[in-house]
Amino acid sequence: MTASAPAPAATPPPPYWAVIFTSLRTPGDHGYAQTAAAMVELGARQPGYLGIESARDADGLGITVSYWASLDAIAAGKAVGDHLAAQRAGRARWYRAYTTRIARVERAYGFSADDAAR
Amino acid sequence: MTASAPAPAATPPPPYWAVIFTSLRTPGDHGYAQTAAAMVELGARQPGYLGIESARDADGLGITVSYWASLDAIAAGKAVGDHLAAQRAGRARWYRAYTTRIARVERAYGFSADDAAR
Numbered sequence: 001m002t003a004s005a006p007a008p009a010a011t012p013p014p015p016y017w018a019v020i021f022t023s024l025r026t027p028g029d030h031g032y033a034q035t036a037a038a039m040v041e042l043g044a045r046q047p048g049y050l051g052i053e054s055a056r057d058a059d060g061l062g063i064t065v066s067y068w069a070s071l072d073a074i075a076a077g078k079a080v081g082d083h084l085a086a087q088r089a090g091r092a093r094w095y096r097a098y099t100t101r102i103a104r105v106e107r108a109y110g111f112s113a114d115d116a117a118r
Numbered sequence: 119m120t121a122s123a124p125a126p127a128a129t130p131p132p133p134y135w136a137v138i139f140t141s142l143r144t145p146g147d148h149g150y151a152q153t154a155a156a157m158v159e160l161g162a163r164q165p166g167y168l169g170i171e172s173a174r175d176a177d178g179l180g181i182t183v184s185y186w187a188s189l190d191a192i193a194a195g196k197a198v199g200d201h202l203a204a205q206r207a208g209r210a211r212w213y214r215a216y217t218t219r220i221a222r223v224e225r226a227y228g229f230s231a232d233d234a235a236r
Contacts, residue, residue, distance in 0.1 A: 022126040024124055109218055114215070
């Protein structure tokens, strides 16, 4: 699964962890698109990675939620991501503002027309 | 604050709760835009509401995260939202797929260029 896959992530039953990253971009790319794609690819190869969902509005607000099996998996994934971002000029150039929230998913439920049609 | 406010939600220090709603729209509006706006407005008036962030990609994947002081506040907000959606033809017409995840936010940190410039 990649960041642009147009579907909710197929996560296992809770509990698991979510990293909710909400951001407002600066104008211009500054190497962002390439680095974001590399970070998604790198993240997906980390142990404990469960999936990712990402959307960015026309007005510049973006939300990326990645799912992880444990806090240790989040910490390892963050170290890899921070290193890559630092190498490539960094977040201060890409974002006007961002908030990262780490949350424990306790319940999940959903609906898919594809499942319903089976 | 509304769903379209282009900034991360200004939430208090953790712990608090997040409802992560990831969805894939069906083609066409079917009364969706108006109902979504009404739900956001109604939600913001519920006790324990802390804020909302929302983004939808050009490819149709949307992520809305609402923040709440407690599980009780989420349950009350959900009852109000479900009632409104049911009145207006409902989610099965609007969404090809959706997943709702309820998560307890344990940590949060961020950056804002506006704060940094102060």
